[in-house]
Amino acid sequence: MQNHWRSSRSKGLIVVALAAFILTLAAPDYPGPAQAQPAGSAAAAIQVPKGTLDAVTAILTRRSIRDYTPHPVPPEMIKLLLTAGMAAPSAFDERSTEFVVVNDPKILKEIAKVNPNSRQLKKMTVGIVVCGNQAKEKHKGQGYWQLDGAVASENILIAANAIGLGAVWTAIYPYPDRIPKVQKLLNLPQEVIPLNIIPVGYPAEKKITGDRYDPARAHTNRW
Numbered sequence: 428m429q430n431h432w433r434s435s436r437s438k439g440l441i442v443v444a445l446a447a448f449i450l451t452l453a454a455p456d457y458p459g460p461a462q463a464q465p466a467g468s469a470a471a472a473i474q475v476p477k478g479t480l481d482a483v484t485a486i487l488t489r490r491s492i493r494d495y496t497p498h499p500v501p502p503e504m505i506k507l508l509l510t511a512g513m514a515a516p517s518a519f520d521e522r523s524t525e526f527v528v529v530n531d532p533k534i535l536k537e538i539a540k541v542n543p544n545s546r547q548l549k550k551m552t553v554g555i556v557v558c559g560n561q562a563k564e565k566h567k568g569q570g571y572w573q574l575d576g577a578v579a580s581e582n583i584l585i586a587a588n589a590i591g592l593g594a595v596w597t598a599i600y601p602y603p604d605r606i607p608k609v610q611k612l613l614n615l616p617q618e619v620i621p622l623n624i625i626p627v628g629y630p631a632e633k634k635i636t637g638d639r640y641d642p643a644r645a646h647t648n649r650w
């Protein structure tokens with residue numbers, strides 16, 4: 428009985444592997460419908476470009492990219508990055524993070540002035556401003572909107588790398604001079620705090636990704 432189950436399971440696995448292989452071959456270039464089926468949402472079909480890095484490779488090869496070509500980033504890719512941001516975990520599932528995509532050259536120019544030392548802001552043709560909506564926090568004053576926003580931002584940075592784009596976290600929060608400037612520029616409500624701007628573009632610089640594993644930072648059971 429058990430052997431029979433095993434052999435039908437192996438056959439099932441072969442069929443699934445074959446189907447996955449055929450789907451990979453059939454997947455056209457972006458925005459082709461390579462189907463990602465996130466856990467618990469069988470109906471959701473997220474379009475993932477052909478050639479997207481697997482999650483671990485994308486994490487391990489991510490670097491901050493601050494120089495971009497002028498080539499415009501397709502809106503589908505920006506939507507995918509927002510989808511990645513919104514897929515992040517959040518405290519109590521409060522989903523306090525909101526996103527402002529900025530592609531208006533006039534606003535981009537003004538945003539670049541918020542932090543004149545950041546060359547990436549001068550180079551960007553599109554940026555995602557990641558914001559924490561304090562009104563959505565289920566437990567106020569615990570620092571959760573910042574944490575929600577940080578994990579959403581990291582998802583965006585990793586997803587950008589996975590699909591061949593360059594991006595970098597450019598801090599707005601916690602600088603008290605930058606926050607109100609960006610709030611005003613983007614017409615944000617008072618309770619919506621901009622955490623960072625993530626410029627997104629095709630990389631015009633290459634960076635080496637070394638192995639940063641440091642055994643001195645890893646502890647087991649006790650410090």
Ligand SMILES: Cc1cc2nc3c(=O)[nH]c(=O)nc-3n(C[C@H](O)[C@H](O)[C@H](O)COP(=O)(O)O)c2cc1C
Nearest residue numbers: 489490491492493542545547595596597598599634
């Ligand atoms: C909270 C936070 C704030 C950051 N702020 C900035 C910033 O304002 N400007 C910038 O160029 N990079 C910023 N960075 C990117 C870091 O400088 C970068 O991650 C770090 O130097 C490591 O390099 P890597 O991202 O290429 O691995 C920030 C990163 C984090 C996590």
